[in-house]
Amino acid sequence: MHSLSFPSSSSSLLSSLLAFNSSRLLSLQPKKLTRLQSHYLSPKLSTKQSDASRHRAFSVSSSSPPEETVSMVDFHEKDWSFLESMETEQTQKLEKIVNAGEVTEFSRVLVSFSSEAFVDRLVESSPSQLLLIVHDSLFMLACVKEKYDKVKCWQGEFIYVPEKWAPLDVVFLYFLPALPFGLDEVFKTLSQRCSSGARVVISHPQGREGLKQQRKEFPDVVVSDLPDESTLKSVAKKHSFELTQFVDEQGLYLAVLTFSKQ
Numbered sequence: 001m002h003s004l005s006f007p008s009s010s011s012s013l014l015s016s017l018l019a020f021n022s023s024r025l026l027s028l029q030p031k032k033l034t035r036l037q038s039h040y041l042s043p044k045l046s047t048k049q050s051d052a053s054r055h056r057a058f059s060v061s062s063s064s065p066p067e068e069t070v071s072m073v074d075f076h077e078k079d080w081s082f083l084e085s086m087e088t089e090q091t092q093k094l095e096k097i098v099n100a101g102e103v104t105e106f107s108r109v110l111v112s113f114s115s116e117a118f119v120d121r122l123v124e125s126s127p128s129q130l131l132l133i134v135h136d137s138l139f140m141l142a143c144v145k146e147k148y149d150k151v152k153c154w155q156g157e158f159i160y161v162p163e164k165w166a167p168l169d170v171v172f173l174y175f176l177p178a179l180p181f182g183l184d185e186v187f188k189t190l191s192q193r194c195s196s197g198a199r200v201v202i203s204h205p206q207g208r209e210g211l212k213q214q215r216k217e218f219p220d221v222v223v224s225d226l227p228d229e230s231t232l233k234s235v236a237k238k239h240s241f242e243l244t245q246f247v248d249e250q251g252l253y254l255a256v257l258t259f260s261k262q
Contacts, residue, residue, distance in 0.1 A: 093205045093252055094121045100201045100245065100256050101170040103128050108195075110134060110168050112158045113175035119144050122172075123151065132165050134158055136178070157181075159189040167195035173202045177211060177224045183231070187239040196261035200241065202232075204253040211253075226253050 094117065103109055103126035110132045111119065119133060132152040135141050141153040154161055158173075159181055171190060173179075179186060190200060204211055208226060215222040226248075227235070233243045236257050245256035 090205045091121075094118055095125070096252075097172070097174070097201060097203045097205070097254060098122055098125055100203075100254060101126070101172060101199055103170050105129065107169040108132075108165065108167065109170045109172070110161070110165070110193075111172045111174060113178045114172065115174070116140065116143060118172075118174055119148070119151070123148055128170075130165065132161075132168075134161055159185060161189075161193070163193065166193045167198070168193050169195050169198050171198065171200045173200065175204070176202050177204075177215070177222050177226060180223050183227055183235045184238070187235055187241060190241070191239040191259065191261075194259045194261070196259065198259040200257045200259070202226075202253070202255040202257075205251075207249055207251050207253045209250055227255075229255075232257075 097118070098121055101107075101109070103122070105127050107126075107128040108130040109122075109126075109128045111122065112134045114133060114135065123131065130152065131148075131150075132154060133141060133144055134154050134156070136155070136157075138155050141155055144151060145153050152165070158179055171194065173186070176186075194200070204226060206214075211222065211226060215225075229243070229246050229248065232246070232255055236243055240260050241257040242260065243255065243257050245254065247254040
């Protein structure tokens, strides 16, 4: 799990992926490779188990193998394509989610498990001091970084995000049901990373019905449900968060919480 820094040039994107990780462990969660073909990646590989997560980790060397050697990398990344497809007709809902964060030019913002469309909307409409995108998919992050060089990207689980980016003023938990952690642990982490008065926005542009269908089709990605109002309020209160807005409609789930640092 590492922060990523890629050049804006498309031609050098893949070589940068390799060079950046020449001496590091790169945490990748398997299932389906959607954006890059495995034959582009032909360096040596070694495996090592990470204590910080349950991911399979790969150490990628930038040196090329002998000509007679054909190296294949089998990345089985999870399929996150449904996050993109569900937003084609939901521009107003995306705008509502973005506006709920009340982002200013001085805000330090984190977005967890988002789609490229949401990042596009956020970058275009709400300039901020810091924008950090956290995602399981290295390839999604590479595509974001290619478009927005100043955006910070970090691959891994939300609760392991380094404290160097704290304090955060706005946190978008865009797809909470993908987090493999309990709600209490999520808010415990938020309380350690957020500034006083910070806003946390939990959302789903299709609401519970949309989530139910996604859980059937993508059980390896959607691992939990959206919390109801009473549960969310109770857990949040334990960690000094107050629920200030809650929408749980057929086509939209939106919860906004504010943090009162002790």
